[in-house]
Amino acid sequence: MITLAIDAMGGDFAPKTVIQGTIEALIANQNLNIYLYGIQSQIEDCLQNIFTTNILNSIKTRLKIINTPLYLPMNAKNIREAIRDNLPYSMLVALKDTANSKTSIDSFITAGPTQSLVLASYLIIGTLPSIKRISLALMFKSIDHRTRILTDAGANAEIKEENILDFVVCANFLAQTLLHIPNPKIKLLNIGTESNKGRNIDINIFKLLSNNPNINFQGNEEPNNFFNTEADILISDGFTANMILKTFKGTVEMYKRHLKQILTSNLCTQIISKIFLEKNIKKHFQQFNTDETGGAILLGLNKLIIKAPGNSTSNTFYQTINQTINLIKKNFLKKIIEKFQ
Template identity: 35%
Template sequence: MIKIAIDAMGGDNAPLEIVKGCDLALDAYPDIELVLFGNETEIKSLLKHTDRVSIVHTTEVISMGEKDPVKAIRNHRDSSMVKALYSAKNGETSAVVSAGPTQALIVGAHLVIKRMEKMHRVALAPIIPSIDQKGRILLDVGANIELRPEHMLELALYATVVSKEYLGVEKPTVALMNIGTEEGKGRELEKETFKLLKENPQINFLGNIEGKEILTTEANIVLTDGYTGNVLMKTMEGTAKGMGNMLKEEIKSSLMGKIGYLFMRKNLKRFQKRMDASEIGGAMIFGIKAPVIKAHGSSNAYAFKNAIRQARQFVSNQVVEKVEVALKDIQIEESSDSN
C-alpha cells in the first residue's frame, strides 16, 4: 500500500475540492492510503471514504498570500502543510501532495524533508503540453532565480530519470532554452551548461532551442533557470487563456461562427483538454528525499486527484531511488553561497 500525505487545507478551494479529489483518488487507485492533514471537523463533513484514509487534526493553515515562506514554515509547525511534510520526513508517509503556496511548499520541502545528498538545488518541474500530446518536462520554473551549470546538469539527470519512469520515454532527450540555437549562444550559464550536457554520457542532448519551439520541440525535457522558466511558463498560460478568449469572441460574433461551433464542438473540447493543466495534476519538486507534488493553487477535485496519481507513480516506480543511482558518480564542489 502506498501511503500519501495530503495538505487538506492548502489551496484556493480547500478543503472542499481537496477532499473531493481524495475521494476520487481512493476510488481510482486501490493501492493507495491517504493521510489528510487539516481541520478534522471540516474534513470529516466532506469525506465520503472511510477505508484507506485517516485524518490528522491540525490547527493552522499557511496562507496562499504568505510573503515570508521561511518564517511561515518555522512559525507554523502545526499547519497542515508542515505536518504533512514531517510525516514524509519521519517515514510515516511516502509522498506529499499540496495545493498550498508554492514558495512555502518548496522551502518547507527543503527545510523539513531535506535535499537528496547529490542534489545541490531543488527545482519546480511541471509537465507542459506538446504537439505530440506526450508532454514535456520544463524545469526550473521558479525554485531558483540563479543556478550554476553543475546544478543544471544535476537537474537534467533527475529529469531524465523522471521522463523514463513517469512519462515512459525509453531514451529521453534534453534541450537547453536559449536565445539562439547555435552553440555559443547565451550567457555564461548557458554556454557552460551546453558543454556539460554535451559531454555527459547519461544525457541525450539535442542542443539549444528558442522559446518559439517550446510546444513543438522533439525534446522530452526543456532545461532552463528558474527566472527564465517562470516567465516562460506564465507566458504560455497567459497566451493559452488569451487565445481561448479570442476564439470565443470570434465564435459569438456571427451566426456562421455559432453554426460552425456546433460542428466543431467536439474538436474544440479536445483542444481545451490538451491545454488543460488539470489533466496533468501538479508540478514536481525535484531534488527532495521524498516525492513532493505541488498541485495548482486553484485545483478542482479532478486536478487534485491527478496530482495524487503523480505522487503514487513516483513512489511505485522508485523515482527518487533511481535518481540517486544516476547521480552517484557526479562530483560537485559547492561554492560558499550554497543554500
Template identity: 30%
Template sequence: MIDLKIAVDAMGGDNAPQSVVAGVEHARDEFKDIDFLLFGVENEIRKFLKDETRITIIHTDEMIVMNDEPVKAIRRKKNSSMVLAAKAVKNQEADAVFSCGNTGALLAAGLLIVGRIKGISRPGLLSTLPVIGGNNNEAFNLLDSGANAENKAEHLYQYAILGKYYAQNVRKIENPRIGLLNNGTEAHKGSKVTQETYKLLSNDPDINFVGNVESSSILNNVADVVVADGFTGNAVLKAIEGTASSIMHLMKDMFLNSGVKGKIGALLLKSSLMELKEKMNQSQYGGAVLLGVKAPVVKAHGSSDGLAVYYTLKQIHTMIDEEMIPDFVDYFSQHHVSAKIEK
C-alpha cells in the same frame, strides 16, 4: 494490504478542502494500495468526505495562506497543515506530500523538512506541459520552473539529469531528448551560464542532448525535457499558461459575438474545440514536482478542481510505485554526479 501513504495538505488551494477531498476520494477508489493522511480542519474536511475508507484525518486549525512569506511561514506555523504533512514524510509516516497551497512555502518545506538529496546542489521544480502534435509524446517537462531565481551551469546540468530520470521512470521515455532553453539555437548563443551548460551537456555521452531550443518552439515537440534557470523557466511557464487561457477566451468571445453564423460555426466545431481545450489542459499531466529532495513533494495549481487533484495523486502514485526517489538517491550516491566547468 496498504503499501503506500500520501500526506495531503487538505487546506491548501483556492477550493480547499472540497476539491482536495473530491480528488483524494477519486484516487482512493482507483488505487487500492494507497492510504491517505489528510491534514486540516477536521469539521471542514468532513463536510465533503463521503467515505472514510483508507482516509485518516489529522486535525489542525493552523494553515499557511497564499500571501505568507514562505520560509517564515514554515518556521513559525509549525502546526500548519502543510508543515505537518511534510513532517509525516520526514518521520517516514508517509511516502509523499501533496499540496495545492503556497508554492514557495511548499518548496521551503521540501528543502527544510523533507531534505535535499546528497549531491544535488539545488533541487528544481519540474512542470509537465502539453506539446502540439508529436509521435506518441503528448507533453514535455520544464525544469526549473520556479524553485531558484538564479542558477549556475552546474545546477542546469543537474536539472538535465533529474529531468532525464523523471522522463524515463515516470513518463516511460526510453532515451529522452534534453534541450537547453536559450535565445537562439546556435551553440554560441546565450549568457555565460547557458554557454557553459551547453558544453557540459554536449560532453556527457549519457545525455541525449539536442542542443539549444527557443521558447517559440518548445510546444512543437522539439525536446522531452527542457532545461532552464528558475527565473526564465517560471516566466515561460506563466506565458504559456496565460496565452492558452487568453486564446480560449478570445475564441469563445469571437463565436458568441459573431451573430448566427458564429454560433453555427461554434456548434460545428464544438468537438474540435473541446479536444483543443483538453489538449491545452495542463492539469491532466499532474502537478509540479520538486526534484532533488528525499521524497516526492508535489504541487498542484491553486485553482485545481477535484479532477486536477486526482491527476496529481495519480502522478504521485506512479512515482512511489516505481520507487523513483530511492533509485535516484542510489544513482547519485554511486555516481557522485557533479559538473566540472572548463575555465
C-alpha cells in the same frame, strides 16, 4: 497499500477542490490511504456538503483527517522560523509526518505556495547525496501526444551553473525510468539556437552541458518551439520557465475567449458551433492543458514530494494523485535513491 499525505488547505480554491479530487481518487483506487491535513471543521463541512453518506462510509476507513489550525498563505514568509517554532501549518505538519519513517507515508501532495514548499522540503525532507539544489520537474503533453519534461519549472528563480547538472541528471533519470526513453534528448531554453546566445550564465551552461559525455545534449531551444520541440527534456532556470508557462496559459485563455466571441456572435454561428464544432474545439484546447498531466515533481529529495498547480480544479488534483500513484508503483523514489547512493 499506498499512503499519501495531502494538504487540504493549499491552493487558490482549497479546501473544496482538493477534497473533491481526493475523494474521487479514493473511490477509484481501493488500495489507497490518505491523510488529509487542514482545518478539520472546514474539511468536514466540505465532505458533508459535496458527498453522500454512502460514499463517505465507503471510504472512511481509508481517510484520516489531521487537524491543523493554520495554513500557509500564497505570500508566506519566515518558513525557517515556522519550522523551528513547530507551528502547526498544514503543509509543515504533513511534511514532518512524511519525513517520519514510522508513518509509512509514500508521498506528499500540495497546491500551496511553491517557494514555501521548496524551502520546507529542503529543510525537513533533505536532499539526496551530492544534490545541492532541488528542482521542479513538470511533465506535459502536446499535439503530438509525446510527454516532455520541463525543469526547473519554478523552484529556483536564480541558479548557478553547477546546479544545472543536478537538474539534468535527475530529469534524465526521470525520463529513462518513467517515460522509458533510453537516451533522452536534452535542450536548453534560450533566446536563440546559437551557442553564443543568451546571458553569460546561459552561454556557460551551454558549454557545461555540451562537454558532458553522460547526457544527450542537443543545444538550445527557442520558446516558440516549446510544444513541438524534438527534445525530451527542456532545461531552464525557474524564473524563465515560469514566465513561459504563464505567458502560454494566458495566450491560450485569450484565444479561447476570442474564439468564443466569434462563434457566438449571432444565432447562426451559435447553432453551427454547438452542433459541429464544440466537441472538437474542446478536445483541441485540452491538448495544451499542462495541468492534465498532474503536478510537478520536486527532484533531488529523499521523499516523493509533488506540487499540484496553485489553481488546481478537482480534476487537476485527481490527476495529480493518479500521477503520484503511478510514480510510487514504478518505484521511482527507490530507484533514484539507489542511483545517487
